[in-house]
Amino acid sequence: xKAVKAEIIAVGTELLLGQITNTNARYLSQQLSYLGxxxxxxxxxxxxxxxxxxxxxxxxxxxxxxxxxxxxxxTQDDLTKDALGEVLGRSLHIHAxxxxxxxxxxxxxxxxxxxxxxxxxxxxxNSDPLRNEVGLAVGxxxxxxxxxxxxxxxxxxxxQPMFENQAIPWLLEHVLTDEYPIYSKMLxxxxxxxxxxxxxxxxxxxxxxxPTIAPYAKEGEVTIRLTTKAPDEKEAMSxxxxxxxxxxxxxPEYMYADRDITIENQIIQMMTGMKLTLAAAESCTGxxxxxxxxxxxGSALVFMGGVVSxxxxxxxxxxxxxxxxxxxxxxxxAVSEEVAEVMADQARRLLDxxxxxxxxxVAGPGSSERKPVGxxxxxxxxxxxxxxxxxxxLKGNREAIRIRSAKSLMYRLWLRLKQRENEQLAEQS
Numbered sequence: 001x002k003a004v005k006a007e008i009i010a011v012g013t014e015l016l017l018g019q020i021t022n023t024n025a026r027y028l029s030q031q032l033s034y035l036g037x038x039x040x041x042x043x044x045x046x047x048x049x050x051x052x053x054x055x056x057x058x059x060x061x062x063x064x065x066x067x068x069x070x071x072x073x074x075t076q077d078d079l080t081k082d083a084l085g086e087v088l089g090r091s092l093h094i095h096a097x098x099x100x101x102x103x104x105x106x107x108x109x110x111x112x113x114x115x116x117x118x119x120x121x122x123x124x125x126n127s128d129p130l131r132n133e134v135g136l137a138v139g140x141x142x143x144x145x146x147x148x149x150x151x152x153x154x155x156x157x158x159x160q161p162m163f164e165n166q167a168i169p170w171l172l173e174h175v176l177t178d179e180y181p182i183y184s185k186m187l188x189x190x191x192x193x194x195x196x197x198x199x200x201x202x203x204x205x206x207x208x209x210x211p212t213i214a215p216y217a218k219e220g221e222v223t224i225r226l227t228t229k230a231p232d233e234k235e236a237m238s239x240x241x242x243x244x245x246x247x248x249x250x251x252p253e254y255m256y257a258d259r260d261i262t263i264e265n266q267i268i269q270m271m272t273g274m275k276l277t278l279a280a281a282e283s284c285t286g287x288x289x290x291x292x293x294x295x296x297x298g299s300a301l302v303f304m305g306g307v308v309s310x311x312x313x314x315x316x317x318x319x320x321x322x323x324x325x326x327x328x329x330x331x332x333x334a335v336s337e338e339v340a341e342v343m344a345d346q347a348r349r350l351l352d353x354x355x356x357x358x359x360x361x362v363a364g365p366g367s368s369e370r371k372p373v374g375x376x377x378x379x380x381x382x383x384x385x386x387x388x389x390x391x392x393x394l395k396g397n398r399e400a401i402r403i404r405s406a407k408s409l410m411y412r413l414w415l416r417l418k419q420r421e422n423e424q425l426a427e428q429s
Contacts, residue, residue, distance in 0.1 A: 004037045007063035011071035013046035024069040047077035070154030072137045074116045090125040098138035130166040141170045180229035183236035186260040187224040191411040220407025271302040276354040280306035281347035283360040304351045319346040333369040340377035348381040356381045363401045378409040
């Protein structure tokens with residue numbers, strides 16, 4: 001079965017100038033990999049007809065599927081369809097249904113529709129239009145000489161639904177016709193970076209196993225997507241679960257879920273099942289931990305509340321942190337193991353919960369109390385058990401440190417809950 005190779009061409013001078021970030025390339029690469037289509041190249045080209053035509057010709061020489069993002073708006077520098085039409089020798093014309101959408105959008109508005117907005121309804125001769133569910137510019141899909149071209153808008157809010165609802169069905173019908181159905185499974189990890197996780201699984205990834213293994217990282221968490229092709233779901237699930245078992249055996253202390261949920265979601269589910277309650281006290285994260293928890297439906301059954309004790313005065317007045325710990329010649333200071341421990345203990349007592357978590361640190365950009373940026377202390381208090389405190393030395397900008405602090409705290413809480421589960425199971429056996 002022939003491998004399908006793809007190239008992504010992002011169009012827009014603003015991308016080359018660094019005025020906007022090319023998030024579409026990452027999204028499309030992930031989506032194409034889920035379909036079993038390998039992205040070999042990513043190209044960024046400005047709003048120049050000749051250079052865009054050269055990029056299309058080069059991509060056509062080395063890829064089976066070429067996906068464009070951007071350059072299909074109403075202005076004269078939106079040239080993607082023009083360039084593709086010239087390379088393929090296809091004329092351009094107005095798609096009637098898309099033109100009606102554009103005209104309807106301008107009906108009843110104070111300003112009349114300008115003539116250049118007609119460009120958003122243009123498609124190539126004998127191509128398939130891709131409906132825009134959010135914006136006005138119609139997309140295009142077309143095949144020629146065993147090459148397949150998909151033209152998408154630039155704004156992610158328009159590109160993503162068009163790709164998922166229009167382009168994917170087109171690819172399945174015109175490109176992946178001889179393929180088995182694709183099945184996937186998500187595995188979620190915390191407390192480990194993408195490079196360390198990949199190193200632990202390097203032999204499996206390098207062997208190009210079936211199922212394939214694709215790691216993706218964002219701040220504080222790593223996702224692995226397992227993907228396989230099979231004639232039916234039963235065979236696919238058998239392969240996916242076998243690979244999952246191998247990965248879980250290697251990384252049991254980091255894999256927190258076998259589906260695409262956040263670690264906060266997993267914690268809420270675990271604590272709900274165990275009928276446990278939780279409180280929080282935050283300093284440098286400024287309420288981020290509580291925000292992440294309370295976005296989860298059903299969190300009210302677990303999370304009782306918390307305190308954002310950003311200043312020393314708040315730490316003293318609300319959480320009863322002793323003044324001598326915060327200030328004075330020999331005081332350890334607000335960013336210390338001692339203060340993190342008291343914050344967690346007092347939050348748990350204040351709200352009478354089974355657990356409480358705390359975080360205090362230096363998020364930057366400047367140092368505090370002559371302590372370095374990235375020094376963070378997190379603590380977990382549990383009823384009738386000694387409070388645990390962990391020191392973190394984090395890298396990154398202010399926002400990255402805040403996110404990583406919050407995620408590291410949730411990871412440690414998850415480990416504690418897993419320990420509690422195992423203890424209960426041991427007692428029952």
